[in-house]
Each structure stands twice: as structure tokens, then as C-alpha cells.
Amino acid sequence: MSAPADHEQPIRRATVVGTGLIGGSIARALRERGWRVSGVDSDDARTSRALELGVVDEVGYDPEAELTFVATPVGQITDAVKDALAHTAGVVTDVGGVKASVVDAIDDPRFVGGHPMAGSEQEGVDGATADIFDGAVWVLTPVAGTDPGAFTLVRSTVASFGAEVVEVAPERHDQLVAVVSHVPHLTAAALMRLASTRAEEQGGLLRLAAGGFRDMTRIASGHPGIWPDICESNRAAIVQTLDELVAALREMREVVDASDRSRLLGALGEARRARNTLPARSSRPSELVEVRVPIQDQPGELSGVTTLATDLEVNIYDIEIDHAAESTRGLLVLVVAADMAERLIGGLMARGYRPTSRPLE
Amino acid sequence: MSAPADHEQPIRRATVVGTGLIGGSIARALRERGWRVSGVDSDDARTSRALELGVVDEVGYDPEAELTFVATPVGQITDAVKDALAHTAGVVTDVGGVKASVVDAIDDPRFVGGHPMAGSEQEGVDGATADIFDGAVWVLTPVAGTDPGAFTLVRSTVASFGAEVVEVAPERHDQLVAVVSHVPHLTAAALMRLASTRAEEQGGLLRLAAGGFRDMTRIASGHPGIWPDICESNRAAIVQTLDELVAALREMREVVDASDRSRLLGALGEARRARNTLPARSSRPSELVEVRVPIQDQPGELSGVTTLATDLEVNIYDIEIDHAAESTRGLLVLVVAADMAERLIGGLMARGYRPTSRPLE
Numbered sequence: 001m002s003a004p005a006d007h008e009q010p011i012r013r014a015t016v017v018g019t020g021l022i023g024g025s026i027a028r029a030l031r032e033r034g035w036r037v038s039g040v041d042s043d044d045a046r047t048s049r050a051l052e053l054g055v056v057d058e059v060g061y062d063p064e065a066e067l068t069f070v071a072t073p074v075g076q077i078t079d080a081v082k083d084a085l086a087h088t089a090g091v092v093t094d095v096g097g098v099k100a101s102v103v104d105a106i107d108d109p110r111f112v113g114g115h116p117m118a119g120s121e122q123e124g125v126d127g128a129t130a131d132i133f134d135g136a137v138w139v140l141t142p143v144a145g146t147d148p149g150a151f152t153l154v155r156s157t158v159a160s161f162g163a164e165v166v167e168v169a170p171e172r173h174d175q176l177v178a179v180v181s182h183v184p185h186l187t188a189a190a191l192m193r194l195a196s197t198r199a200e201e202q203g204g205l206l207r208l209a210a211g212g213f214r215d216m217t218r219i220a221s222g223h224p225g226i227w228p229d230i231c232e233s234n235r236a237a238i239v240q241t242l243d244e245l246v247a248a249l250r251e252m253r254e255v256v257d258a259s260d261r262s263r264l265l266g267a268l269g270e271a272r273r274a275r276n277t278l279p280a281r282s283s284r285p286s287e288l289v290e291v292r293v294p295i296q297d298q299p300g301e302l303s304g305v306t307t308l309a310t311d312l313e314v315n316i317y318d319i320e321i322d323h324a325a326e327s328t329r330g331l332l333v334l335v336v337a338a339d340m341a342e343r344l345i346g347g348l349m350a351r352g353y354r355p356t357s358r359p360l361e
Numbered sequence: 362m363s364a365p366a367d368h369e370q371p372i373r374r375a376t377v378v379g380t381g382l383i384g385g386s387i388a389r390a391l392r393e394r395g396w397r398v399s400g401v402d403s404d405d406a407r408t409s410r411a412l413e414l415g416v417v418d419e420v421g422y423d424p425e426a427e428l429t430f431v432a433t434p435v436g437q438i439t440d441a442v443k444d445a446l447a448h449t450a451g452v453v454t455d456v457g458g459v460k461a462s463v464v465d466a467i468d469d470p471r472f473v474g475g476h477p478m479a480g481s482e483q484e485g486v487d488g489a490t491a492d493i494f495d496g497a498v499w500v501l502t503p504v505a506g507t508d509p510g511a512f513t514l515v516r517s518t519v520a521s522f523g524a525e526v527v528e529v530a531p532e533r534h535d536q537l538v539a540v541v542s543h544v545p546h547l548t549a550a551a552l553m554r555l556a557s558t559r560a561e562e563q564g565g566l567l568r569l570a571a572g573g574f575r576d577m578t579r580i581a582s583g584h585p586g587i588w589p590d591i592c593e594s595n596r597a598a599i600v601q602t603l604d605e606l607v608a609a610l611r612e613m614r615e616v617v618d619a620s621d622r623s624r625l626l627g628a629l630g631e632a633r634r635a636r637n638t639l640p641a642r643s644s645r646p647s648e649l650v651e652v653r654v655p656i657q658d659q660p661g662e663l664s665g666v667t668t669l670a671t672d673l674e675v676n677i678y679d680i681e682i683d684h685a686a687e688s689t690r691g692l693l694v695l696v697v698a699a700d701m702a703e704r705l706i707g708g709l710m711a712r713g714y715r716p717t718s719r720p721l722e
Contacts, residue, residue, distance in 0.1 A: 117571040137568050166568055173569070179556045180570040184577045186617075187548060189632035190609040194602070195540045196635035207498050207527055207640045208534070209541040210478040212580040214639065216545045219573040221636040224629030228622035235617055241555070242614040246607055248551040253603040256547075256596055261589035268585030271550035274557035275582040278575065279568045310566070 011036050015061050015068040015088070017080050019050040022095050022116065023071030024128025027055045029161045032130045038062040042072075050125050061087040067157060070094040075229035078105045085110060091150040097177060097226075098233035099141045099170035109147035112154045113170060115139040115177075116163060123223050134162030141170040148302050148321055155319055164315060167306040178237035182230060183245060186238070188220040287338035288317060288360040291345060293353050295332050305332055308351060314344045335360060372397050376426040376449070378441050380411040383456050383477065384432030385489025388416045390522045393491045399423040403433075411486045422448040428518060431455040436590035439466045446471060452511040458538060458587075459594035460502045460531035470508035473515045474531055476500040476538075477524060484584055495523030502531040539598035543591060544606060547599075549581040640676075648699035649721040652706060654714050656693050666693060666709070673708045675701045696721060 016027045017040040027037045027050065039056035041047045047059045061068075061084070068084040070077055070092065077096045084092045085108055093114045096102055103113040118136035138158045142151045155165050168176070195213070199206045231238055255263045295301040302321065309316050318335035336344055341357050348355045377388045378401040388398045388411065400417035402408045408420045422429075422445070429445040431438055431453065438457045445453045446469055454475045457463055464474040479497035499519045503512045516526050529537070556574070560567045592599055616624045656662040670676075675697050697705055702718050709716045 117569055136571065139569060164568070166566070168566060168569075172566070176559065176566050176569050179552075179559045180567070180574045184552060184574050186613045187552065187610065188577060189629050190606060190613060191540075191545055191548065192632040192635050193628065194605055194609060196631075198537065198540045198602075205527070205529065205533070205537050206541070206638075207525070208478055208500060208529075208537050209639060210497065212549075213541040213545050215576040215579050216549060217632075217636050217639070218576050220629070220632040222633070224626050224633055227629055228620075228625050231617045231625060232620045232622075235620065239614055239618050241559075242610055242617070244555055245551060246610050246614070248555060249548065249603055249607050249610070252547045252551060253600055253607070256592045256603070257600050259589075259593050259596065261593075264589050264592060265585050267554065268550050268581070268588055270557075271553040271578075271581040272583070272585060274553050275578050278570060278578070315568075 013062050013065045014038070015040060015065040015084065016056065017041070017061075017068060017070045017084055018072035018076075019046050019056065019125050020071065021123055021125065021127050022118075023069065024050060024053075024055045024125035025130065025132045026069050026071060026095070026161075028128055028130035029133060030157075031055075031057070033160055036062075038065065042076075046125060053125060053128075055125055055128055063088055064090075066090045067153060068092045070096075073226060073229055074098055074233055077102050081106050081111060091147075091153050093140075093154045096233075097181070097230050099139075099173045101233045103141055103143060103170040107145065109145055110150050112146055112151050113141035114154060114158070115141075115173065116158070118163075131162070133158065136163050137166050138163035139166050139168055139173055141168055141173055142303055143170070144300050144303070146303075151302065152319065152321060159318060164317075165319075166315075167303065167310055169307070174234050175237050178234055178241040182234060182238050183241040185219050185222075185227070186242070187245065188217045192217045192220045288335050289338045289341040289357050290360050291334045291336060291341055291348075291355050291357045293332040293334065293348060293355045295330050295353070301330075302332065304351075305334070305348070305353070308347050309334065309336070309344055312340075312343055312347045314340045314347075374423050374426050375399070376401060376423045376429040376445065377417065378402070378422075378429060378431045378445055379433035379437075380407050380417065380486050381432065382484055382486065382488050383479075384430065385411060385414075385416045385486035386491065386493050387430050387432060387456070387522075389489055389491035390494060391518075392416075392418070394521055397423075399426065403437075407486060414486060414489075416486055416489055424449055425451075427451045428514060429453045431457075434587060434590055435459055435594055438463050442467050442472060452508075452514050454501075454515045457594075458542065458591050460500075460534045462594045464502055464504060464531040468506065470506055471511050473507055473512050474502035474504075475515060475519070476502075476534065477519070479524075492523070494519065497524050498527050499524035500527050500529050500534055502529055502534055504531070535595050536598050539595055539602040543595060543599050544602040546580050546583075546588070547603070548606065549578045553578045553581045649696050650699045650702040650718050651721050652695045652697060652702055652709075652716050652718045654693040654695065654709060654716045656691050656714070662691075662693075666695070666714070669708050669712060670695065670697070670705055673701075673704050675705045675708075 012035045014030050014035050015038045016023045019039045019041045030037050037056045038058045038060055039047050039050045040061055050056045051059060065088045067090055068088060070080045070084055072080045074096045077094050081092055081094055091110050093112045094102060095114055095116055097115055099113045116133055116136055116138045118132045140155060159165055293305060314336050316334050316336060320333040322331040345355050373396045375391050375396050376399045377384045380400045380402045391398050398417045399419045399421055400408050400411045401422055411417045412420060426449045428451055429449055431441045431445055433441045435457045438455050442453055442455055452471050454473045455463060456475055456477055458476060460474045477494055477497055477499045479493045520526055654666060706716050
């Protein structure tokens with residue numbers, strides 16, 4: 001994307017802990033944008049490989065790192081974040097698929113929980129590419145104690161990768177990924193095993209599996225190694241969602257068994273409408289508007305505004321806080337799509353804010 | 362593809378009953394290969410549109426039709442096949458997604474049941490294209506009473522569309538499509554409704570749905586109108602498969618609830634292996650090699666070799682076992698792509714086999 005920083009600007013520095021597919025891709029995205037990146041991994045062979053591939057500039061914690069990304073497996077994140085916080089005075093974020101357990105365990109204003117909703121069936125640093133976050137949603141889960149400056153740094157950095165940043169409370173994130181990621185994965189695996197068993201009984205006829213079945217079971221081809229940690233960390237939400245899915249399938253069974261055509265059409269029609277309104281993976285709209293919101297410069301104000309935007313389904317493409325010197329007031333600047341600005345302004349006014357807006361040149 | 366038949370050859374004639382997406386695509390595929398195609402539909406507007414688009418040459422049953430394809434909705438197929446048999450002395454085949462109910466109802470040597478495993482989220486004749494069958498599996502379900510000449514005509518015609526023809530008993534087809542098509546569809550719909558409900562409760566966060574969820578629910582975006590007939594015609598197999606899936610998901614729930622890491626890894630690993638051995642939708646490579654492997658003719662030998670091929674990512678296009686008479690030895694013949702043969706041979710030799718190879722003419 002942008003050229004490396006020229007000699008006028010200080011070089012920005014980051015550490016990536018866990019140099020697998022996601023960590024490696026973050027390192028590549030940072031380096032493409034001029035950052036100097038150091039890599040840390042519990043496995044020396046992985047950092048060596050990352051160095052050899054030019055994914056990182058050096059190995060080890062960079063004490064000068066402005067930002068450290070923790071991209072270890074889910075079960076190791078809490079300890080890795082604590083280590084990272086101890087090694088630098090900078091900001092630390094993670095990329096784990098479950099958020100409440102980590103965010104609850106780390107009580108530090110310099111930590112911002114995160115989860116890029118991007119992945120691949122590939123594994124390891126050899127599959128790392130700088131562009132996997134382009135157009136992907138990157139969830140951030142700041143809490144009341146999060147330093148607004150730390151949040152803004154993480155947000156602007158991952159937005160520079162082309163990601164759409166969505167801010168969500170950690171528990172809400174975990175509830176949602178149970179239904180859009182974890183349970184679908186377990187279901188794809190269950191379907192795949194069922195089909196495999198039946199095909200074995202009936203003579204290897206999985207050739208009958210057409211595109212729809214391939215699409216549905218594609219995620220089951222990923223490496224299983226990450227799942228025990230994820231299922232353990234997000235157990236309650238996964239168990240609840242599996243119960244709900246089982247109930248829904250038992251209902252489907254009754255409908256089919258009774259040949260209840262109208263209920264079947266109703267259920268499938270509802271699913272179709274929901275599927276067709278699934279938000280598209282999108283890039284920045286061409287017309288953007290800056291919405292400027294005077295706020296009290298205090299914890300909670302920032303997350304109050306960004307959570308409102310999320311609830312209104314208004315996507316924030318950029319965010320900035322201007323702190324007025326010697327004052328408890330600040331100015332929050334939000335960049336949103338031109339056609340969504342009025343909705344956001346309406347919501348903000350309803351909450352007692354006094355926003356103004358102007359087109360972004 | 363090929364040019365229309367020249368004047369030396371008689372023009373081949375076909376009727377397509379039901380000029381929707383699949384019927385229209387068959388008509389286009391036939392016309393591209395020089396056939397004269399007549400279209401029949403209960404809805405005059407659809408035949409007019411098919412005529413206007415050049416999908417068919419004329420409207421109405423062609424009494425001279427050598428072959429009639431019935432591509433109506435599943436619930437109308439039996440009657441439509443009977444009509445077609447009454448209108449011509451030629452061969453009749455259908456493309457319905459459920460086979461036993463139709464095949465059982467039609468006792469005529471001129472009828473061959475069929476089911477192309479190709480589809481699209483599109484609907485109607487406007488989406489019809491000649492190439493949707495290229496590389497797809499086309500199931501045919503001849504029974505004891507089927508005329509061999511009728512079967513050969515249908516087989517060669519659909520093979521000329523580029524389809525891979527697979528012959529299966531009707532009941533076996535229905536069992537398999539319940540698990541690779543019907544229940545996956547109902548499951549995708551159930552998951553989509555669940556996600557939609559949860560997102561509504563929690564503020565429209567379906568933006569968190571990444572590629573895996575989109576892949577899994579894509580089939581739920583299709584038109585629900587075809588499903589009541591399919592579910593009614595294949596009720597027993599669908600209900601049984603839903604019961605099995607519910608049992609599998611309840612087992613997953615117990616495993617997650619108990620944090621039973623090794624059982625979870627076992628289940629997901631099994632699903633992954635099955636997914637990775639799902640036969641690819643692909644045309645056969647142009648250069649094929651026969652790898653001949655002498656084996657002990659005993660259980661486990663075959664799966665040992667094919668699992669090795671899978672581990673080596675060598676796709677097997679054809680497989681045959683020659684059992685030596687009066688001997689415990691056999692010869693396994695594997696057909697693989699020419700550029701993968703050496704990899705397979707290397708792997709086999711490393712396991713103590715003595716394979717030989719020769720190009721397939």
C-alpha cells in the first residue's frame with residue numbers, strides 16, 4: 001500500500017507474538033505500511049522461518065514497540081498478553097476467537113481485545129499474506145478501563161490494513177461467534193462425518209456431493225487443533241447454541257414428518273430472507289462524512305458512542321479523538337458513509353449529544 | 362461446442378418438459394450439440410420466454426423426439442413422465458432430486474430416472490446456460506426393467522454435456538441425497554434463522570459472519586418453493602438423517618460441555634479427513650497413468666493404499682481390484698494424473714509395496 005516511511009518520520013515499531021498464519025499476515029501488513037516488525041514465538045523454528053521469508057525484521061520482543069499483536073492459540077493468549085505488557089510500555093492487542101475470558105483476565109488500560117474475522121484453511125507462516133484483512137471485519141472489545149489512546153491506536157492500525165472495525169462488548173462477541181462460527185464449525189463436522197459414514201455403508205458415493213454440500217462442509221477441512229481451546233473458552237455460549245440448533249432441527253423433523261408444507265415454506269422463506277440480507281463484505285464507500293461529537297473526555301464516553309453506531313448498523317471507517325488542552329472536554333471525529341450520517345446524527349441527538357457533520361474531501 | 366449436424370446426418374430431436382433453469386440449461390446444451398429442441402411448460406409465459414431467448418426451437422411435444430427430458434418440479438414429475446411416454450415412442454428421462462417415488466410409479470422400459478447434481482441459486486430460464494453440467498455428476502437410476510438401449514442413449518447424451526455419469530439404485534440415491542443435499546439444506550436454514558434471531562436480540566451484528574458462515578448458509582438463499590415436494594417424496598430418509606444429525610450434535614454438545622479435548626479432536630479430525638477426501642468436481646486430467654500395486658487380498662490393504670494416496674494428495678480417478686484366482690494375492694489398479702504418479706509410487710515404495718505404472722491410452 002503506502003511506501004515505507006521516509007527519513008523525516010520516525011519508523012513505527014511493532015512486535016507480533018505468535019508467527020503463524022494470522023500473526024504472519026499482520027506482520028506482513030505492518031511491514032508493507034513501513035513498520036519495523038519483530039517476531040516472537042515459543043517455537044524457534046517458526047520465528048526462523050518468519051525471518052527467512054521476510055515476514056519479520058528481527059526476532060524477540062521489541063521494547064520500543066508502540067504496538068504488540070498477540071496471535072498465539074486461544075489457550076495461551078492470556079499469558080502471552082501479560083508477557084507482552086511486561087516487555088513494553090506500548091499498547092497490546094490480541095486476535096483470539098473468544099474474548100470475554102481474555103478481557104476479564106487482563107486488567108490493564110494498555111490492552112485492547114480484538115478478533116479479525118478473517119482466516120483461511122491454510123496454516124502456518126508460509127500462507128501469510130498482507131491482504132487477508134482487506135474488507136474483513138475486525139472486532140475490537142474495549143471496556144470501561146481501556147485507555148482511549150490505546151483503542152484509537154489499535155483501531156487506526158487495523159483499519160489501515162483495510163479492515164472494517166466493529167466495536168462490541170466481549171460477552172456479546174462471544175455469543176455471536178458461537179452462532180456464526182463455532183457451532184457452524186461443529187455442525188459442518190457432524191454433517192461431514194454423517195455423510196462419510198453413510199457413503200461407506202453405501203459404497204463411496206460421495207461423488208453425489210454437489211456444490212452446496214462442499215460449501216457447507218468446507219470449514220470442516222481446517223486443522224482441528226485450535227478447537228479444544230475455543231470450545232473450552234466459549235463453552236457456555238456454544239452449549240446454549242447447540243441446544244437451540246438441536247431444537248430447531250427437531251422442529252424441522254416434525255414439519256417434514258407431518259408433511260406440513262406451509263410451515264416448511266415459512267421456515268425456509270424466513271431463512272432465505274435473512275441470508276439475502278446478510279451484510280456484504282464491503283470496502284469503503286466513495287462518499288464519506290465526518291461527524292464531530294463533543295464529548296466529556298472520560299472513560300465510557302467513547303465506547304458509548306461507538307456502541308450506539310454499532311447498534312444503528314452505522315459502520316465507522318475512521319475515528320479520532322481531539323483532546324482539548326486543559327479541559328475535560330474532547331471532540332470525537334467519526335468518519336461514516338454519507339448515506340448513514342443522518343441516522344448516526346439522529347441517534348446521537350436522541351442520546352443528548354450535539355453532533356455536527358461535514359463532507360470529507 | 363460441436364457444430365450443428367450437417368445435412369448428411371438426420372437432425373436429432375428432443376423435447377424438454379419444464380423450461381426452468383435446469384430444463385432450459387438442458388435445452389441449451391442439446392442445441393449447442395446440434396439437436397432440435399421443443400419446449401413444453403404448464404406456464405405459457407415460460408415457453409414464450411424460452412423461445413424468445415433461443416433456448417428452444419419450438420413449443421409443444423415433438424412426437425419425433427428421440428429423447429424427452431422431464432424437468433418439472435418434483436411433485437409433478439410422475440404425471441409429466443407418463444404424459445411424455447404417451448406423446449412419443451422415444452426414451453424419457455427426468456431430472457428430479459428424489460428418485461424412488463418416480464421410478465416405482467413408472468413401469469416402462471423406455472423410462473430412465475436421472476438427477477444431475479448441478480444447480481444454482483438462480484431461478485428460471487433466464488439463468489439457463491449450456492455448461493452447468495460440465496464436470497458435474499449426473500446420476501442415472503436404471504432398474505431391472507429398463508431397456509439397455511434407452512439407458513445407453515440417456516447416458517451418452519448427458520455425458521456429451523460433460524457430465525460424469527454415476528449409476529445408482531433409486532433408493533440408494535435417495536438415502537445419499539438426504540445426507541448430502543436435503544438435510545444440509547434444512548440445517549443451513551436452521552442455522553441462518555438462529556443467527557438472525559440472535560443478531561436481532563443483540564443489535565444487528567451479522568457483520569461478524571465471515572466466509573465460513575457465508576459458505577455454510579449459501580444454499581439457504583435458494584427459493585423455498587421446491588422443498589415441500591422434495592421433503593414429501595423423500596420423507597423417510599430425511600427424517601432418519603435429521604435424527605442422526607441431532608444425535609451427532611447432542612454428542613458434540615456433551616463433548617464441549619465436558620471439555621473432552623481428545624474426543625473433540627477425534628471427531629473434528631475424522632471430519633477433516635473425510636472432507637479432504639471428498640472427490641473434487643473436476644474433469645479428468647488429460648494425461649492419466651495406471652499404477653498397479655500387488656497387494657495381499659485382505660481387509661485393510663485397500664484402505665491402506667488409498668489412505669496413503671489421500672495423505673499424499675494424489676487424487677484417484679478410477680480404482681479396480683483384480684483378484685487372482687485361488688490365491689491370497691490381488692492386483693490393485695489405480696488411475697491417477699500423470700504428474701502425480703511418481704509421488705504415489707514413491708510413497709508406496711516407502712511403505713514396502715512394489716508398484717509398476719503405465720500410461721493409460
